[in-house]
Amino acid sequence: MFNISDVANLLGIKRLTEGNSFNVVCPFCGDTRGKMNFRIVKDGELANTYHCFKCGAHGNMLTLYADLMGICGVDRYKIAYREIKTALHEGAGCRNSYDSSFTGTMTQIEEEETANLEKRSQIYQRLIEMLSLSETHRRKLMDRGLTSNQIEVFHFRSTPVHGTEGLARRLIKEGYSLAGIPGFYMNQNQNWDIALYRNNQGILCPAYSISGKIEGFQIRLDAPHDDKKYLWLSSTNKKRGAGSKSPVSFVGNPFDKTVRVTEGILKPIVAHALSGYSFLGTPGVNQYKSLEKALAVLKENGLEMVMEYFDMDKFMDIGCYGDYKSSTCGKCQNKERYYGRKICEEKRKKRDQIRAGCCRLYESCDRLKLKCIRKTWDQREDGIWAGNDKGIDDYWWSGLKKKEEQIGYDGMDRTIHHRSNLPSYGTRVA
Missing domain, CATH: 3.90.580.10 (Zinc finger, CHC2-type domain)
Incomplete structure (x- = not known):
């Protein structure tokens, strides 16, 4: 065993x-x-x-x-x-499951220090030029509210299904050094390669720095694993590989006096494209240290107010209804016994995790002396999330989509932002 x-x-x-x-x-x-x-x-x-x-x-x-x-x-x-x-x-055989005294030699992976932003961005920009976006992925992005032009502006691409070693070889021939670039590593043939496989195929979503450079990529998976929809392009624990460090992403005007904060890399891009507002996207609600550093930089640029737009899971109904995650509810032995009468502990954990992230954002704003306002939407009369539009991008897009369907919009170009047409939502000063 x-x-x-x-x-x-x-x-x-x-x-x-x-x-x-x-x-x-x-x-x-x-x-x-x-x-x-x-x-x-x-x-x-x-x-x-x-x-x-x-x-x-x-x-x-x-x-x-x-x-x-x-x-x-x-x-x-x-x-x-x-x-x-x-x-x-x-190899050496298996040990007893409780044995914690193993002192054998572990495989040592020679990794690289992550390269600086300038170098990463140059290589990622060139990689983008070498890749294309499939029509299936283009349609998925348009279904989320992006126009064809916006998709090109934000440089979305499809992960290649083959030829990753060839892409790395082309970059090297052009004079780029791949050492320290997250996602690149030396494979078993001792050739530089990209950490893209069958299980992480999907849409490459760039994460942008405040200066507009590409920090790294998140992959929106075509086939989520255990309800996980996103993975970072990373080559941690691979020979001469490097970790992504899960950076915060920024889209908009770095000199705006107000910035909106939400989760993820794709979500803030869509929300910005729909509204024109500046957004910070954090890879996880609890990655508050990198978020606070980004807010500090924006404050130096004149930032005065932060609006918290974390997903409405923060107000989810935590009752047991067998409707959480398929991988979770399918294994739950208490589903039938607790249905409609007990609290779902997995839902409670998720809600509390997001609330903890919200609190850390409020604390960061307090330390930086920035005003912070919490935003809510799609709520029942009792304040619980109604269960329709979890993200602010979903909420705004559902409202705009109805208006665009009425006027026969073709989805090719949206030359003006629809701020005046966005659905209303609740506010609260944190």
């Missing part, structure tokens, strides 16, 4: 602590401060789970292996189990 400690060794994940609960360098976002925790045992029972408190990545040891090795499909966990078992059998 193997455990998540064995899987970590097999994948070459760098440990920061030891024991039955140990911290590692996050293989998804590259955090080195111990935010990623692996747990073999919890309360005397086998757990074999992981959770990163920076990027939110979580799952069990089979999820970990499948995601990092690019295994997808309905049999991904069976394949992962078989590969792990074979690899460990051919």
Whole structure:
């Protein structure tokens, strides 16, 4: 029998602590401060789970292996189990699940320091020029409210289905050094490559700095894994790879006196495109340190007010109705017993996580002496989210779409912003 400690060794994940609960360098976002925790045992029972408190990545040891090795499909966990078992059998063998005293040599991955913003942006810009956007992905972006012109302006691209080694080779021939560029690494053939596989195919969404440079990419997955829709383009734990650091993204005028804050990378782009307002997008509601740094820079530019537009999960109905996540509700043993009568603990965790992120934003604004206003929308009379439009981009787009359908808009170009036509919402000073 193997455990998540064995899987970590097999994948070459760098440990920061030891024991039955140990911290590692996050293989998804590259955090080195111990935010990623692996747990073999919890309360005397086998757990074999992981959770990163920076990027939110979580799952069990089979999820970990499948995601990092690019295994997808309905049999991904069976394949992962078989590969792990074979690899460990051919190596040093398996250890007892409770054994935390292993002192064998772990695989050491030679990583690179993440390159500076200027270098990253130059290479990412050139990569964008080499890639295209599929018609399917273009239609998906337009269905979210972006026009064809806006899609080009923000440089969305489809992940390539093959030829990643060739793309890296072209960049090198043009004089670019790929060392320290998140997403690039040296593969088993000792050739530079890009960390794009079957399991992370989707739309490349650029994350922009306040100065307009490309910090990195998030991938909007075509086939979400365990309800996870987004992954960073990262090459953490790969030879000569580098972590993405999960940057905050900015779109708009860096000298505006007001900025709106929401979650993600794609959402703020859509919200900005619909409204013309300036937006900061944070990769996770709890990544408040990088968000506060961005707010401090904007304050130096004259920022006075912050509007919090985090998703309406912050006011979700946390009752058990079997309607949370398919991967969660499908495994819940209490669904029928609690239906309509008890609180869903998973919903409560999600709501409380977003509320904690909101509070950290309010505290950051307080430290920076910035006025902060909380925004709400799509609510019932009792203040609970009505369950229709979770994100502000969804809410604005649903309202604008109705108006555009009435006038026969073709979706090719939207030359003016529709601020005056945006639906109304609630406000509260934080």
